[in-house]
Amino acid sequence: MNYSESVAYIHSFPRLAKTGDHRRILTLLHALGDPQEKGHYIHITGTNGKGSTANAIAHVLEASGLKVGLFTSPFIMRFNERMMIDHKPIPDDELVQAVAVARAALDGLRTAQPDFNVTEFEFVTALAFWYFRQRLVDVAVIEVGIGGDTDSTNVITPVVSVLTEVALDHQKLLGNTITAIATHKAGIIKPGVPVVTGDLVPDATAVVAAKTQSTGSQWFRFGRDFTVPKAKLHGWGQRLTYQDEDGSLPDLIVPLVGDYQQRNMAIAIKTAKVYAQAAHWPLTARDIRQGIAASRWPARLEKISDSPFIVLDGAHNPDGIKGLVAALQELFSGPVTVIAGILADKDYEAMADMLTRAFATVYLVPVPGTPRALPEAGYQRLHEGQLKDSWQAALAASLDDDPEQPIVITGSLYLAAAVRQTLLEGKS
Numbered sequence: 001m002n003y004s005e006s007v008a009y010i011h012s013f014p015r016l017a018k019t020g021d022h023r024r025i026l027t028l029l030h031a032l033g034d035p036q037e038k039g040h041y042i043h044i045t046g047t048n049g050k051g052s053t054a055n056a057i058a059h060v061l062e063a064s065g066l067k068v069g070l071f072t073s074p075f076i077m078r079f080n081e082r083m084m085i086d087h088k089p090i091p092d093d094e095l096v097q098a099v100a101v102a103r104a105a106l107d108g109l110r111t112a113q114p115d116f117n118v119t120e121f122e123f124v125t126a127l128a129f130w131y132f133r134q135r136l137v138d139v140a141v142i143e144v145g146i147g148g149d150t151d152s153t154n155v156i157t158p159v160v161s162v163l164t165e166v167a168l169d170h171q172k173l174l175g176n177t178i179t180a181i182a183t184h185k186a187g188i189i190k191p192g193v194p195v196v197t198g199d200l201v202p203d204a205t206a207v208v209a210a211k212t213q214s215t216g217s218q219w220f221r222f223g224r225d226f227t228v229p230k231a232k233l234h235g236w237g238q239r240l241t242y243q244d245e246d247g248s249l250p251d252l253i254v255p256l257v258g259d260y261q262q263r264n265m266a267i268a269i270k271t272a273k274v275y276a277q278a279a280h281w282p283l284t285a286r287d288i289r290q291g292i293a294a295s296r297w298p299a300r301l302e303k304i305s306d307s308p309f310i311v312l313d314g315a316h317n318p319d320g321i322k323g324l325v326a327a328l329q330e331l332f333s334g335p336v337t338v339i340a341g342i343l344a345d346k347d348y349e350a351m352a353d354m355l356t357r358a359f360a361t362v363y364l365v366p367v368p369g370t371p372r373a374l375p376e377a378g379y380q381r382l383h384e385g386q387l388k389d390s391w392q393a394a395l396a397a398s399l400d401d402d403p404e405q406p407i408v409i410t411g412s413l414y415l416a417a418a419v420r421q422t423l424l425e426g427k428s
Contacts, residue, residue, distance in 0.1 A: 001096060001099065001100065001103075002096065003092040003093075003095065003096055006095060006096045006099040006100075007079050007095075009099060009103065010079070010099065010120060010123060010124060010127075011120065012120075013117070013118060013119055013120035013122075013123050014117070014119050014120065015119060015120055015121075016119060020150035021150065022150070022152070022154070022155050024116075024117070024118045024119070024122055025118060025122040025125060025126060025152045025155060026155060027109060027116070028102070028105060028106060028109065028118055028122065028123070028126045029126050029129060029155065031105035031106070031108060031109055032101070032102065032105050032126060032129075032130050033130075033133075035129040035130045035132070035133035035134075036129040036155050036156050038133055039069075039129070039132055039133055039137065039139075039140055039156075040138065040139045040140070040159055040279070041139065041140050041141075041142055041156045041157075041158040041159060042054075042057060042139060042140070042141045042142065042158055042159060042160050042161075042162065042271060042275055043142050043144070043153065043154070043156060043158040043160075043161050043162065043188050044057070044141065044142065044143050044144065044161075044162040044163075044164070044271075045143075045144035045147070045148045045151075045162070045163055045164070045185045045188050046144075046162070046163055046164025046165050046166070046185065046198070047164075047165055047166055047167040047181070047185075047317065047319060048164065048165055048167065048260070048315075048317070048319055048320045048323070049164035049165055049198070049260060049263070049264045049267075050143050050144065050162075050164050051072050051143060051297060051300070052256065052261060052264045052295075052297045052300055053162065053164050053264045053265075053267050053268050053271075054070060054072055054141045054142075054143045054162075055070065055072070055295055055297045056264065056265055056268035056269075056291065056292060056295040056297075057141050057162075057268045057271050057272055057275075058070040058084075058087065058141045059087070059291040059292070059294045059295045060268060060269065060272040060283070060287060060288055060290075060291030060292065061138075061139060061141075061272055061275065061276075061283075061291070062086050062087065062291065063286075063287040063288070063290040063291035063294070064272075064276065064281065064282065064283045064284070064287040064291075066138040066139055066281065067085065067086060067135075067136070067137045067138045068085070068086060068137060068138065068139055068140070068141065069083070069084070069085050069128070069131075069132040069135070069137040069139070069140030069141065070083070070084045070085075070087065070140070070141050071083050071125070071128040071132075071140065071141070071142045071143060071153070072143045073121075073124075073143065073145060074413055074414065074417065075417070076298045076299055076413070076416070076417045076420055076421075077298070077417070077420065077421055077424075077425075079095075080092065080095055082124060082128070083124075083127065083128040083131055083132070085132070085135055085137055090131060094131070095127075098127045098130060098131050098134075099127065101130065102123065102126055102127055102130065106118070106123075119152070121145050121152050122152045125145075125152040125153055128140075128142075139159070139275065139279070142156065142158070144185075144188065147181075147184035147185060147187070148163075148184050148185040148186065148187040148188040149183075149184050149185075149186075149187020149188070150184070150187070151188075154187060154188055157190050157193065158188075158190065158193060159193070159275050159278050159279065160193065160194055160195070160196060160271050160274050160275050160278070161188050161189050161190065161193055161194070161195040161196070161217070162195070162196050162197070162267060162271050163185055163186065163188070163189075163195065163196075163197045163198070163200070163208065164197070164198045164263075164264065164267060165198045165199075165200065165204075165263075165319070166178055166181055166182045166185060166200055166201060166203075166204035167181075167201075167317065167318070167319030177203070178201060178203040178204055179203045179204075179206070179207060181204075182200075182203065182204035182207035182208065183207050185204075186207050186208050186211040189208070189211050189212060189215055189217055190215060190217070191215045191216060191217070192215065192216055192217060193215070193217055194217055194218040194219070194220065194274050194278070195208070195212060195217050195218070195219050195220070196220045196221075196267055196270050196271045196274060197219070197220070197221050197222065197267075198221075198222045198263050198264075198267055199221070199222045199223040199263065200221070220270055220274065222263055222266055222267060222270075225244060225245070225270070226242070226243065226244035226245075226266055226269070226270045227242075227243050227244075227266065228240050228241060228242060228243070228262045228263065228265075228266050229241055229243050229248075230250070231259070231262045233257065233330070233331075234253060234254075236255075236257060236303050237253060237254050237255045237256060237257060238253075238254045238256065238257060238261065238262065239251055239252065239253055239254075240252050240254060240262050240265065242265070242266055242269050242288075244270060244273075246273075249269070249285055249288060249289070252265070252288070252289060252292050252293075253289075253292070253293045254292055254293070254295065255293065255294075255295060255296045256295065256296070256297065256300060256301065257301045257327060257331060258300075258301050258323060258324070258326075258327035259323075259326065259327065259330070260323045260327075261300075261301075265292055265295070268292070268295070269288055269292070272288070272291070298312075298416075298420060299312045299313065299314045299413055299416035299417065299420060300313060300314060301313045301324070301327060302420075304420065304423060304424060305423070308399055308403055308404075308407060309404075309405075309406040309407065310395075310406075310407050310408075310409065310423070311406065311407070311408045311409070312408075312409050312410075312416045312419060312420055313408060313409070313410040313416065314410070314412065314413035314416045315410050315411065316342075316343070316346060316411065316412050316413060317346060317347065317351070318347055318350045318351055318354065321351045321354045321355060321410070321411075322354060324408075324410060325354060325355070325358045328358075328359075328408060329358070332406055334405075334406075335359070335360055335361070335405055336359055336361075336405065336406050336407075336408055337359070337361045337362075337363070337398045337401075337402075337405050337406070337407045337408070338355050338359045338361065338362045338363070338407075338408050338409075338410065339362075339363045339365055339388075339391055339394040339395065339398070339407065339408070339409045339410070340352065340355055340362060340363070340364055340365070340409075340410055340411035341364070341365045341366060341367040341368075341373075341374075341391060341409075341411045341412050341414075341415035342364075342367070342374055342411040342412060343367055343370070343372040343373060343374060343412050343414070344372055344373060344374040344375065345372055346412075348374055351411065352364060355410075361386070361398070361401075361405075362386065363386050363387075363388050363394035363397065363398065364386065364387050364388070365387075365388050365389070365390055365391045365393070365394050365415075366389070366390065367411070367412045367414050367415045367418075368390070368391070368414075368415070368418045369414065369418060370414050372414075391409060391415065391418070391419055392422075395407065395409075
């Protein structure tokens, strides 16, 4: 298979499976030589912030001289972004090779068990473990897909576990309460493995407290064991101070906006420090500064154009929209136009309500290229927003109305990816 055929083969697998266990991926990984058992890992989950945090952890450890794998989802511009080494996406030819190896292993399994199959995420996760093992990374930062305990990535024993935050999302899979969702996410905490968390809400705090007590895991919590006592806007970014028991690191430059990114960067720094200590690896203040300064992450309050002024953000649940609204109100003193596309399996009524209450002009548009897109009938119920057939139509309407007004496109990473691919394709 060539590159396009390899990516199409990956997408040919079913998206979800009814059984919530690891039998399928462990069977495939065993056929690949159990690469997941031979590496060093940092495992990260959370309702929001896990991508930005995983990215920053990898940048800090790379700055210290380690060879770092990074597995995240979804991709924004190209599929290869999902598995990177030192922030370089897997090359096309190496992805083709990895798919060929995994396909051969899967075909062998099907010879013995004709009905055997895996989901797309299981297959991609197995590819990442195999690829990182083949390239002999020093450590791989692995982002959970959904939840934690039954997620396909939860077949590793990491050096550090990370939980950024817990809020309502994916309720059909994880449950309708913070306690239920936190229980799933705390499932990545392993016996004796330290865990770093954000400033969790009380119900999630109770779950993690019980879990760490039962596993004997050392718990480092934002606001108690490390914090950001000082932060301010710095261009389209922030200047902040990080503080823990070792003292303060002032004037860290972060190329990301939104006060939640202060917490994400603090979690990343603490995680990198905990990992370095466990691995007996030197990590200096200079490494941390350099890594944090490099921690750009697409479609997270990302300014992609100054004229017109366009910002992309992947907020895709009520908690994410809440953080987005707060950030925009800090960033802009005047009116803002919002273009929002929300998936049908999200709490779209709550998300649209938050946006239309906060901003005078909100266009509601379909998310392109996904069967999970909210149908027109769903948007018609959200009468406060103006309905448009596409994000392009909404963008054109906004520019016709006031070409100087900032435009924020949000509601789904899939929408943000589609916009970014269209507007920035071919640009560095």
